[in-house]
Amino acid sequence: LTAEDVAFTYNKAKESGASADLSTMDNATAVNDTTVQFTLNKPDSTFINKLTQVGIVPSDSYNNETYGEHPVGSGPYKLVQWDKGQQVILERNDDYYGTKPYYRKITNLFLDSESAYAAAKNGEVDVAEVPVQYAHENITGMHTEVYQSLDVRGISLPVVNNTGQTSESGSSIGNNVTADPAIREALNVGINRSQIIQTAFNGYAEPAYSGIASSVPWSSNYTVADGDVDQAKQILADAGWTDTNGDGIVEKDGQPAQFELDYSSSDASRQAMAVGVSEQAKKIGINVTPKGSTWDEMDKVANSNPIVFGFGSLDPYIIYQLYDSEGAGNGYNDPGMLNDSELDSLIDTAMSQDVNSSYSTWSQALARGDEDNSWLWVASMDYILFVSDDVDISNSTHTVYPHGGDAWGNIYDWKHVETNETNSTNSTK
Numbered sequence: 391l392t393a394e395d396v397a398f399t400y401n402k403a404k405e406s407g408a409s410a411d412l413s414t415m416d417n418a419t420a421v422n423d424t425t426v427q428f429t430l431n432k433p434d435s436t437f438i439n440k441l442t443q444v445g446i447v448p449s450d451s452y453n454n455e456t457y458g459e460h461p462v463g464s465g466p467y468k469l470v471q472w473d474k475g476q477q478v479i480l481e482r483n484d485d486y487y488g489t490k491p492y493y494r495k496i497t498n499l500f501l502d503s504e505s506a507y508a509a510a511k512n513g514e515v516d517v518a519e520v521p522v523q524y525a526h527e528n529i530t531g532m533h534t535e536v537y538q539s540l541d542v543r544g545i546s547l548p549v550v551n552n553t554g555q556t557s558e559s560g561s562s563i564g565n566n567v568t569a570d571p572a573i574r575e576a577l578n579v580g581i582n583r584s585q586i587i588q589t590a591f592n593g594y595a596e597p598a599y600s601g602i603a604s605s606v607p608w609s610s611n612y613t614v615a616d617g618d619v620d621q622a623k624q625i626l627a628d629a630g631w632t633d634t635n636g637d638g639i640v641e642k643d644g645q646p647a648q649f650e651l652d653y654s655s656s657d658a659s660r661q662a663m664a665v666g667v668s669e670q671a672k673k674i675g676i677n678v679t680p681k682g683s684t685w686d687e688m689d690k691v692a693n694s695n696p697i698v699f700g701f702g703s704l705d706p707y708i709i710y711q712l713y714d715s716e717g718a719g720n721g722y723n724d725p726g727m728l729n730d731s732e733l734d735s736l737i738d739t740a741m742s743q744d745v746n747s748s749y750s751t752w753s754q755a756l757a758r759g760d761e762d763n764s765w766l767w768v769a770s771m772d773y774i775l776f777v778s779d780d781v782d783i784s785n786s787t788h789t790v791y792p793h794g795g796d797a798w799g800n801i802y803d804w805k806h807v808e809t810n811e812t813n814s815t816n817s818t819k
Contacts, residue, residue, distance in 0.1 A: 391446060391464045393420035398449035400428070410443035411707070414741075433742040436707040443705075466491050466802075476500055492805045503658065507776075516778040519797060521658055522594040525774045535775040535783065536594060539791035540603040540702035543595075543663060544767040545651065546725040547574045547696055557719050562694040563727060567649045570642070572629030573676065574763035579615050580622025580674040581667055587769050590662035595769035600760045601701055601712050603770050605790070608706040608752035612760040622674040633675055640675035648677035652691065653698040655682030660698045663768060692725045696766075699725075702793035706752040710737050713759035726764035733758040773797075780807050 400418040403410065414434040419427045430437060448462050461469055466486045471479040480496045501509060503521045510518035511529050525534065549571075552564035567573055583597035599613045615621055626632075631640040631647055640647045651668065653660040664680035671678040678696075688697055699722065701708060710717065714737050715730070717723035736755035740748040760767075773791050777783055782805050789799030 391448075392423045393426045394423075395446050395449045396420070396426045398452070399444060399446045400426075402447070402452070402454075403444050410440045411711075412440060415440075435741055435743055435745050435748045436705055438745065439705040439707065467496065489802060491802050493801070496801075502656075510776040516781050517783065517797065518776045520774050520776060522592040522772065522774055523658060524776075525592050525594050525772075529776055531780075532776045532778055535777050535785070537773045537775070537788060537791055538596075538605070539771060539773050539793075539795065540606065540704065541700055541773070541791060541793045541795070542598045542601055542603060542702050542767060542770045543660070543698065543700050544598065544601055544765045545664075545667065545696050545698055546692075547577070547764055547766055548694060548726045549574070549729075549762065549764050550727045552694060557693055559689075561690045561692065563719065565649060565694050565696070566645060567647055568696060568726075570629065570631075571763065572625050572631060573647060574766070576622040576625045576674055577667075577671060577676065577766050578763050579618050579625065581670050581766065581768070582617030583768050584616065585670070586663055586666035590659050590666050591769055591771055594772040594774060598767040598770045600756060601765055601767055602706075602709065602756055603702060606704070606706075608709070608749045608756065610753050610757035610760055612757050617670075619673050626675060631675070638672065638675060639677045646677065647675060648679070649696060650679050650681050651696050651698065652681050652683045652688050654685065654688075659771070660700075664698050667766070667768070692722065693719050693727055697725065700793050702770075702791075702795075704790070704792055706740070706749070709752055709756050709759065710741075713737070713755070713762075713764070724764075728759070728762055728764040730758065730762055733762070781805075782807055 397418040397420040400412065400415065404412040404415055414430050414432050414437060416429045416431045419429070421427050428437065445463065447457060451462065459472065466483055466488065467480040468483045469478065470481045477500060478498045480498070482490060482494045484490070499509065499515065506518045507520050507524050507527070509515045510520070510532060513531060525536070547568040548565040549569055550564040551566050551569040552562060555563045557563055587593060587595045587597065597616060600610050602609045604611060626640055631642045633640050651664050653664040655661070661680070661682060668678040668680050701712065711723045713724055713728055713730070713733055715724065715728060715734055718727045718729065719725070733755055736751060736758060740751035740755060743751060775797060783797065784800050784803035787800040787803045
């Protein structure tokens, strides 16, 4: 692996628009075998984080048509078998230059949540990641590991009216109910996050008032009143939302306070969260209708319907993705179409500062975004693993989970408690 491979990879990733967001990179150049120069088109203090987000490919043999199924890397494991939709088998790379991991072979099974739990219960796997709904289950020969994460669940709240405008992809923009700041503020104040955590996350989460977990240095520590139904009702009344027909739902200028809330139909906790928000919203006079959908379906309404999202990253750049108007409506960036010039300016300043100095500015930008209520943040969720009593996954070196993270971050430190056991493990994700 040389600098030429690194430069080639980043230029290809920039060209394809896939993987990490490399929009601030102009190009990458190999200066010599061990030095790469990245040229940016604007200041970006977060760019250094992109150096951990792109897998390096070999410049002399990369084929865009075949590489995805036949990857060649330089890491401690190599792919030896991939049965699509079923499993991936990795074997230790004995030519690896660094410290070799303990396990010679890893079989990663692709199972839905019920199948993963069943596999753990039947003793067919050594490690199983399961939804929080299974956290209180007891399995003979296994123990439960609970890890806090950066994975925050929230609901996008479009801040502009639906005037018939559409995005480049043809999807509608705006929502005539959530565009009213009073609706968004009332939801943030009136929803009882602690109750939803008990029902939707089985108690394995922390209340979230911001899209960034409080454990990172650029968090805002922003909070609001939680579950204050009376205050939420007053906010709506002060803004002219009243129940004129006695059906329990407030209206304003003939518009009932009602909207559809989309969630991924394959995620039980998102469904439960959507239902919980719906039930509590009715207490303050807002009618929210949960709807299970595919992501392809939600893509078409991402800028007009509130959607249950999950976010979480070790990179403060996510604040740009959540709130900056420059990227609004691009993929899942700023789906509520927020346009706050003061917030945008704070983000630009943070991008221009030294990395460590930027954290306080990122925090200010985040607090400003949270005050706009373009999101209803609900919970920062935990991750649940069932682990064989014969396996030590090294809690002391476990790495924090971002959104979409997995348990492999400290695989070097995993080992069997009894070293005469076979050096192989199965893991489900």
